[in-house]
Amino acid sequence: MSRDVHVIDHPLVQHKLTLMRRKDTSTKSFRELVHELSALLAYEITREMPMHEIEIETPLEKMKSRVIDGKKVVLASILRAGNGFLDGMLQVIPGARVGHIGLYRDPATLKAVEYYFKMPHDMHERDVIVLDPMLATGNSAVAAVDRLKQTKPRSIRFVCLVTCPEGIKTFHDAHPDVPIYTPAVDRGLNEHGYIVPGLGDAGDRIFGTK
Ligand code: URA
Numbered sequence: 001m002s003r004d005v006h007v008i009d010h011p012l013v014q015h016k017l018t019l020m021r022r023k024d025t026s027t028k029s030f031r032e033l034v035h036e037l038s039a040l041l042a043y044e045i046t047r048e049m050p051m052h053e054i055e056i057e058t059p060l061e062k063m064k065s066r067v068i069d070g071k072k073v074v075l076a077s078i079l080r081a082g083n084g085f086l087d088g089m090l091q092v093i094p095g096a097r098v099g100h101i102g103l104y105r106d107p108a109t110l111k112a113v114e115y116y117f118k119m120p121h122d123m124h125e126r127d128v129i130v131l132d133p134m135l136a137t138g139n140s141a142v143a144a145v146d147r148l149k150q151t152k153p154r155s156i157r158f159v160c161l162v163t164c165p166e167g168i169k170t171f172h173d174a175h176p177d178v179p180i181y182t183p184a185v186d187r188g189l190n191e192h193g194y195i196v197p198g199l200g201d202a203g204d205r206i207f208g209t210k
Contacts, residue, residue: 001170004179008044013037015180021199026028027208031084034133034206037161037183038088044094045129045157046073046134070154071125072097078144079103079116082131084206085159089131097126101144112143123151130156131203135180136195138170145175157181159192161202164188164195 017039020030030135055062071077075090077083090096102116122127128148135141141158148156158171159181165191168180186195194200204210 001176002179003176005137005168005185006044006179006181007185008181008183009117010044013040016040017183017199020161020205021197023200025205027126029143030205034161035088036083038085038131039086039092041159041183042086042089042092042129043180045159049073049127061194070127071122072120074099074120074123074126074128074153075131076101076119076128076129076144076148078132081133081203081206084133084172084202086133089129096129100130101141101147103140105139112140114143114147117147119148119151123153126153127155128153130155130158132158133206134195134198135159135160135167135171135182136189137193138167138174141167141171142174145171147180149175153180162186162195162198167195 016033019025020033050064052069053064053066056065073093073096075096077086079100079102086098097120099119100116103112103114106113130144132141145156156178158178162184163182163187165166186198188196190196201210
């Protein structure tokens with residue numbers, strides 16, 4: 001199957017990501033940048049969504065014009081850092097529904113354990129965009145998509161800010177059919193499971209908790 005990785009190389013995206021990576025970027029700036037960047041990412045991710053024609057009437061005449069197929073898109077945020085993407089994405093896809101997936105890592109087994117899962121109805125008619133800024137070990141992303149697939153959505157895409165070869169491999173070994181959209185594929189993981197050079201702990205930087 002496809003194992004697609006779309007690296008979003010747009011200059012505005014790359015410029016904003018560079019500013020976010022800097023360790024002296026404040027919480028306020030980081031949050032503003034993640035907001036701006038996620039709107040740009042939403043634009044790229046939705047580029048190939050299926051469309052169909054409907055008949056409308058302009059002030060001058062009738063015409064056929066295109067709209068996105070199916071029910072509204074679902075933004076599925078992996079708590080908590082995924083929430084940082086929501087406002088920017090909703091600016092571009094204002095009708096989207098929002099689902100949440102809460103996972104924690106069991107310290108004994110190191111496996112992802114679900115503590116919260118809430119999605120809209122009729123998932124089989126919806127396209128899901130999974131939000132998690134850092135695709136690092138890939139374990140929580142795999143668990144989130146495992147769970148999402150049980151709801152049988154029409155399609156799933158995964159979006160992050162930064163990933164690395166280990167995260168991509170783990171994710172695509174489990175879910176080769178789910179394309180990854182990312183502005184950056186970094187060198188790798190350090191011994192604590194952080195992406196290097198990365199940008200640190202995305203949740204802490206978005207919410208100012210460190
Ligand atoms: N989560 C983060 O927030 N940052 C990393 O580098 C890895 C996981």
